[in-house]
Amino acid sequence: MSKPTLTESDLTVIAEGTPALDPFPTHPWSREKLLAAVLDLHLKAKTKADRDAFQQALGAIQVLDALIRLYVKTNDE
Numbered sequence: 900m901s902k903p904t905l906t907e908s909d910l911t912v913i914a915e916g917t918p919a920l921d922p923f924p925t926h927p928w929s930r931e932k933l934l935a936a937v938l939d940l941h942l943k944a945k946t947k948a949d950r951d952a953f954q955q956a957l958g959a960i961q962v963l964d965a966l967i968r969l970y971v972k973t974n975d976e
Contacts, residue, residue, distance in 0.1 A: 914963060919955035930967075934960060952972040 905913075907928040912934065914925035923936045937956045944950045 902973050903970060905966060910963065910971070911965070913966070914959075918960045919952070919959040921954070923956060930960075930963070 911928040913924050914920050914928065916952050917925075920933070922940075937953060939958060940949060940956070941953045944953055
């Protein structure tokens with residue numbers, strides 16, 4: 900049985916369906932733009948709510964990174 904794979908479109912749908920990522924650019928999928936926006940929030944965070952939003956978004960990115968490692972084909976494969 901072959902391992903399922905995810906595409907950039909799949910990652911976009913997953914990111915768009917993640918409430919912690921609602922305020923951030925998720926379409927089209929660009930991990931770099933998403934991470935830059937989340938890190939920008941971290942740098943500009945003034946309130947506990949901002950810091951909490953940063954932590955939640957960072958956690959969501961970590962989950963997406965795990966999905967990428969497991970289910971997105973690279974040129975090496």
